[in-house]
Amino acid sequence: MSKIRVAIAGVGNCASSLVQGVEYYRGKESDSYAGLMHPRVGPWGVSDVEFVAAFDVDQRKVGRPLEEAIFAPPNCTRVFQAQIPASGVRVLMGPVLDGVAPHMGDYPESESFRPASIKPVDVAETLKQSRAEVLLCYLPVGSERAVEHYASACLKAGVAMVNCVPVFIASDPTWADRFHKACLPIVGDDIKSQVGATILHRQLARLFTSRGVKVLRTYQLNTGGNTDFLNMLERRRLKSKKRSKTESVQSQLHKPLEAGDIHIGPSDYVPWQKDNKLAFIRLEAQGFGDVPMELELRLSVQDSPNSAGVVIDALRCAKLALERGLGGPLEAACAYFMKHPPRQLSDEEAGRLTDAFIAESAQAISRDRAAGAAVGNR
Numbered sequence: 001m002s003k004i005r006v007a008i009a010g011v012g013n014c015a016s017s018l019v020q021g022v023e024y025y026r027g028k029e030s031d032s033y034a035g036l037m038h039p040r041v042g043p044w045g046v047s048d049v050e051f052v053a054a055f056d057v058d059q060r061k062v063g064r065p066l067e068e069a070i071f072a073p074p075n076c077t078r079v080f081q082a083q084i085p086a087s088g089v090r091v092l093m094g095p096v097l098d099g100v101a102p103h104m105g106d107y108p109e110s111e112s113f114r115p116a117s118i119k120p121v122d123v124a125e126t127l128k129q130s131r132a133e134v135l136l137c138y139l140p141v142g143s144e145r146a147v148e149h150y151a152s153a154c155l156k157a158g159v160a161m162v163n164c165v166p167v168f169i170a171s172d173p174t175w176a177d178r179f180h181k182a183c184l185p186i187v188g189d190d191i192k193s194q195v196g197a198t199i200l201h202r203q204l205a206r207l208f209t210s211r212g213v214k215v216l217r218t219y220q221l222n223t224g225g226n227t228d229f230l231n232m233l234e235r236r237r238l239k240s241k242k243r244s245k246t247e248s249v250q251s252q253l254h255k256p257l258e259a260g261d262i263h264i265g266p267s268d269y270v271p272w273q274k275d276n277k278l279a280f281i282r283l284e285a286q287g288f289g290d291v292p293m294e295l296e297l298r299l300s301v302q303d304s305p306n307s308a309g310v311v312i313d314a315l316r317c318a319k320l321a322l323e324r325g326l327g328g329p330l331e332a333a334c335a336y337f338m339k340h341p342p343r344q345l346s347d348e349e350a351g352r353l354t355d356a357f358i359a360e361s362a363q364a365i366s367r368d369r370a371a372g373a374a375v376g377n378r
């Protein structure tokens with residue numbers, strides 16, 4: 001059975017957790033294994049992902065083997081799989097464009113990006129040469145031009161895309177149409193972690209609403225000490241992140257709250273927290289007899305493995321769609337795995353539809369393979 005050939009744009013903390021995970025789960029993909037939503041998606045286990053190309057711009061990562069670059073500073077996520085076999089993939093220089101915020105230069109090297117002064121490679125050409133099937137986009141928030149550059153390269157090279165960044169590609173009708181016409185699947189935008197602040201906040205909003213309790217006001221304040229949080233100190237880069245996170249919660253209420261009654265977003269950078277993200281969620285509401293109630297929640301989680309646990313499924317769904325010749329945004333997968341899909345669904349509905357998509361696709365693929373084998377035997 002063929003592997004899933006994946007290219008990575010942005011070898012940061014999330015990429016590190018994912019690459020570690022692919023090795024960590026090798027041979028451990030039984031149903032009971034912790035940390036996986038789907039030990040198998042169709043015929044593919046976690047370790048059937050094979051990295052075939054990687055792009056970054058940081059001088060400590062470019063030119064190095066992928067398995068070393070994932071541990072290079074400023075990456076600071078937890079190391080749960082230190083031994084990674086040689087991949088044969090060297091990190092290549094991508095086009096910087098708007099990937100590096102100017103304020104990064106004001107922070108110590110160990111905490112921030114340091115772009116290399118090397119000519120970038122041709123991304124589309126590299127994707128073609130590597131025979132990548134899916135590009136995983138892990139660029140910093142606010143990298144509008146850079147994400148669009150990688151999305152265009154996918155269209156040019158005939159590569160599917162999983163877009164973890166809150167730059168709207170799958171959820172933008174024009175881009176979605178381009179992927180549809182090219183018969184290339186896309187899962188986006190802005191990855192929703194396994195059990196992160198967004199899914200918790202959505203579930204609480206839905207719970208209150210479904211129990212007839214009226215949410216009056218809510219906030220979600222997040223702090224962390226990785227480069228994702230440092231990057232987001234630049235408020236102008238945050239616009240789409242705030243929109244993505246806010247719409248994700250608003251979509252679960254009967255009636256969206258007034259803008260002044262909801263505040264959701266990355267709130268501060270605390271260097272010593274490193275990849276540990278803290279989320280503080282508060283809901284103020286009215287129950288029976290308009291009697292007030294309040295809820296406060298504090299979540300403490302390692303940010304990057306929490307997203308990798310979802311990306312591993314998104315990649316395999318993209319491969320299923322490729323095998324079936326489906327193009328454009330995969331509606332159920334986008335709604336289940338991403339904060340800003342083309343169409344918001346409840347997490348339960350999205351999960352059910354995603355499972356149905358996986359089962360139906362796996363059947364269609366094995367049917368096609370059996371038919372192919374029968375023709376071959378004649």
Ligand SMILES: NC(=O)c1ccc[n+]([C@@H]2O[C@H](COP(=O)([O-])OP(=O)(O)OC[C@H]3O[C@@H](n4cnc5c(N)ncnc54)[C@H](O)[C@@H]3O)[C@@H](O)[C@H]2O)c1
Nearest residue numbers: 010011012013014056094096099138140141227228303307
């Ligand atoms: N739980 C999570 O961690 C989570 C959840 C949702 C969304 N996301 C999003 O996923 C993305 C990746 O997160 P991360 O924590 O890995 O970020 P990160 O800061 O650790 O990594 C970003 C990487 O991109 C590189 N880069 C910058 N410009 C580039 C360019 N033009 N071309 C290629 N590489 C470039 C940087 O050098 C760095 O290695 C972010 O947009 C983040 O908001 C993460």
